[in-house]
Structures are given as C-alpha cells and as structure tokens.
Amino acid sequence: MKYLRKIDYDSYILELIKISEDSNNVLVKNIGSSPKGRDIFKVSLDGGYDNILIVSGHHGDEIAAPMAILNFIHEWKLLSEKPFNITLFPLINPDGYENGTRENSNSIDLNRQYSNTTEVEIKLVLENLNINYIAAFDFHEALDECAGFFCCESPQATTDLFDSESIVSRISIKYPIARGGIVRNKNKEGSFRNFCDENEIYSLTFESPGQWEIRRRIELLLFSLYSIL
C-alpha cells in the first residue's frame, strides 16, 4: 500500500494524474470545480465487461475513504484479473476534505443532495453518470464509537452478482466486524443509497471505524474493495 495517511488535496490530484499518465487503462477526467474552485475528477478504470460505480469523499472528515480509493487506483494496473469497468468519483467533496469538515463549503451534507440538489459537486456527479451500472459502492467512515467494519445494503435494489454475506465474511477473516456486519435500515432522503435504490442499482456503503489509526482504516477499506472484485 503506497498511501498510508491523508495527503492534501493538491498532492492527491497530482498523484491521480501521475497514475493515469503511467497506465493506459486509468483515465482521469476533470469534470468541473467545487464552490471554492477545487477541481473534481472522474476516474475510469478499464477492465471487464460490466460496469460498476464507486464513490467516496462525500464527507470531508472521513479521510480513509478517498485514500483507500487512491491506493486502489494506483494498484489497478497490477491486477491480473480485472472483472469490471469501474467509474470512480474518488473525492466528491474536495473543500470539505481540505478543511476537515463533513459538509462542503456551503455547510451542506452532500450525501443528502441526490434529489433536487442545490450543490455543484452533486450536479457534476449526476451529469457524469452515463452508463448502466450493475452495482454501486460508497465509502465512508463511522466517526462514532464503532468497533469494526460494517456495510449498509440498499433495502430495495437487489442483485445476483454480489452477495453481502460473503463479502462481509471475507472481510471478517482479517478485521473485526461491528453492528452485525450488514445494516439494512431505511434510506435517508437524498442519500446516494436512496438514489441507487430509485434507479434500481444495487448498492453497498462501506464503513470503517473512525477511531482506529489512519493506516489501519485505509488498509481495511482497501481490503473491502478487493473483496468485491
């Protein structure tokens, strides 16, 4: 694992661009900028036939999530098996990330903005979803008292292609599991998960325990990403 702790926004973008220049199946595209003028990027990883969607960085203070994704993008070209084409939005809230805040610079929670959004970050994400996804994965951190990994499963959309029970069981070999492993509570209005349900895209939200030291959280989220491939 190359990136072991948070790097600042400018370094993050430089790394992304460097990785794409280094690899012919990692495409990085600038799709527009945040209210404070920070660019937002979409990354396409070419691999298989089916398309999956991965997002992270809705909440700027949940820093292990975008760092795990950056490691994954860096490692993509080393993978011998690439079963999917992956569309990634690794850092949806760059202003929050830079300032260490959950919300964006307008004090808005971007993970409640997927219906009738007022925020440019989510408008850009929605404008750049252009293909059929067989599943979506959203990366977060539980900043309250939490003893291990858990995920939240879309309560309505289903799939035969991913089995949350076996994903969690693979992760449990290496990491403690909290909250029963899989939470299937009601969708919050305007959340990414709700958006996926409404569009019949099966989704899982991955959560690492925010109290752990950063390196272990990044490792856990990266490991959870590999557990879906």
Ligand SMILES: [Zn+2]
């Ligand atoms: Zn979050």
